[in-house]
Amino acid sequence: GEDVEQSLFLSVREGDSSVINCTYTDSSSTYLYWYKQEPGAGLQLLTYIFSNMDMKQDQRLTVLLNKKDKHLSLRIADTQTGDSAIYFCADSGGYNKLIFGAGTRLAVHP
Amino acid sequence: SAVISQKPSRDICQRGTSLTIQCQVDSQVTMMFWYRQQPGQSLTLIATANQGSEATYESGFVIDKFPISRPNLTFSTLTVSNMSPEDSSIYLCSVGTGGNEQFFGPGTRLTVL
Secondary structure (H helix, E strand, C coil), rough: CEEEEEEEEEEEEECEEEEEEECCCCCCCCCEEEEEECCCCCCCEEEEEEECCEEEEEEEEEEEEEECCEEEEEEEEECCCHHHHHEEEEEEEECCCCEEEECEEEEEEC | CCCCEEEEEEEECCCCEEEEEEEEECCCEEEEEEECCCCCCCEEEEEECCCCCCEEECCCCCCCCCCEEECCCCEHHHHHHCCHHHHCEEEEECCCCCCCCCEECCCCEECCC
8 A cells, every 4th residue: 555654753953954854655646745743733734745846845845856756855944943843744645535654753952 | 724623632531431522624624534643653544524424434444433423514523432542542633625735633632541
């Protein structure tokens, strides 16, 4: 079946850029998503990209998609302590069903 | 986007009992879903709540254990039946608004003793 994989942990210094990576297996994916989950909270949709796009930028967020390699990344520019959270990559597995990765815990330190 | 609320936000229950979780959306939506997030884990889709018909369950989830109702386009319930400690999780409702986005509620944190 479809699978989505992410590295589990990333630590960055405040002000640096963060890059969170994700790989997926479903070649028929139409949309790929990034969600943010802060402690004790639900999931916040950050951004998503259509599968025929290579890049999408939204303020501090840049999403890069390499469809050939089935690789997705999320870059956060000028990372702040408020960006500390778990970031989930998700693949639309058809009929709006989302397949989630395990989540990457981003820790931002001074 | 859609504003989604869930009740209760958290609960502690005894094994063998059942809990019904409510999901309310501030606008009519086409799709409603229920996910489970076990402690320290990612999210797994339980089922799609279909308005006016039986829910569509994912592999590993059955109606007897997780009955779902969806009486209209803004409301759904998920019941966790005959609970055991393994059911301790966060249960999240999500909605698809007809576009490409899916929004999540704040979740219900369930602990089963």
